[in-house]
Amino acid sequence: IAPAMNQAMWRHPATQRNVSQLANDGWQLIGPAAGDQACGDVGPGRMSEPEVIVDCLAQHFASAAILPAPASAPHVVITAGPTREALDPVRYLSNHSSGKMGYALAAEAAAQGAQVTLISGPVNLPTPHGVERIDVETAAQMHHEALTLAPHAGLFIGCAAVADYRAASAAEHKIKKTDDSDTLTLTLVKNPDIIADVSALPTDQRPFVVGFAAETQDIARYAEDKLTRKGLDMIVANDVSQQGLGFGSDNNAALLLWRSATGTKQREAPPQPKTQLAALIIRHALSLLPSQLLSQRPSQPPSQLPSQSSGELS
Structure with a gap:
């Protein structure tokens, strides 16, 4: 079922009761998404994009028919989306990442039969079918979740656009504009390097590590430098x-x-x-995976796993 309706209709208690009943009866929902609506409202209820619906259907039938047994597939941990670093209660540093690439990787890994955990920054995307999602906001939060989960994974893909720096201290109240100065000075400090720290894990805890490099020039040179400098097994560079x-x-x-x-x-x-x-990236990474990482590592007890969410962030 791919619902499409006005945000007030979607939020109505009767609709939510019906949705809950359908889910209990075994129906699977695709969406709805959130955003601008034909009536002029903004909120949840938009029909999911046709591409998203097709992907969900393809994953559903693939998982029912042609996937390898989960016991022979690795646990894949993927980071996706941007991070937000607060400057004050209303402002933050971030970037233009939509999360689409990371979510596509998560969907494909699940379609290949892997157990997939997606650590996501703030994005407006539905959780891919069969994927466990953990929502975070800051680089420090993403770093914590990644270092918690990576030792239990066979494949780690760092696709998130993580902020390199954060404010040395976020203001407790909104920073006010002053009339006596045309400039504002911010002191920034480095965030932890998630992909390098995962790559530096002890051998018996280290997954196969795939990094991403978003560049604007000399793509191959910068990518190879990052591959070597951070000790990665594979890197995906794009202009x-x-x-x-x-x-x-x-x-x-x-x-x-x-x-x-x-x-x-x-x-x-x-x-x-x-x-x-x-699909190309996941299949290539899996083909390079050492045999000892193809089987599942012991997972954490569910009670120790971080809280998970499949909702959307505005």
Whole structure:
């Protein structure tokens, strides 16, 4: 069922009772999404985008028919979306990441039969079918969740656009504009490096680590430097300066680089829908995974897992 209605209709108690009953009866809902509506209102109730509906249906039938047994698939942990670093109660530092690439990776990993945990920054996207989602806001929160889950994963993909810096101290109250100065000075401090810290885990706790590099020039050189400097196993680099690709777009292109016994190898992926690129990346990463990481590592007891949410963030 893909609901589509006015936000007031969706929020009405009778609608929510009916939705709950349908879910209890075994029906699966796709969406609804949130945003502008035909009547002029803004809120939940928008029909999910056709591409999202198709992806959900494809994942549903794939999981019922052609997936390998979950016991033979790795636990995959993926970070996605932006982070927000508060400056005061109403302002924050962030970036243009939509989360679409990370969510497409999570959907594809689940379609391949993996147990998938998605650590998501603030985005307006539905949780992919069969994926456990943990919502975070800051880089520090994402770092904590990643270091908690990575030792229990076979594959870790750092796709989130994590803020490199945060305010040294967030103001307790809204920062006011003053008439005696045309400038404002902010003191920023470095955030923890999530992908490097996961890569530096002890051998018996370290998953296969895939990083992302969003660049605007010298893509291959900067990507190979990051691959080596952070000790990654594979990196996916993309040129975010290209019109119609990268942040906020449904399409992307990438350069894949990975370590091998004979040195660094690479493969180019031309512009294509992010869902198709995600399939290429997941399948390639799984093909490189050492055999000891293909089976599930012991998971944490459910009582120790961080709280999870499948809702949408505004």
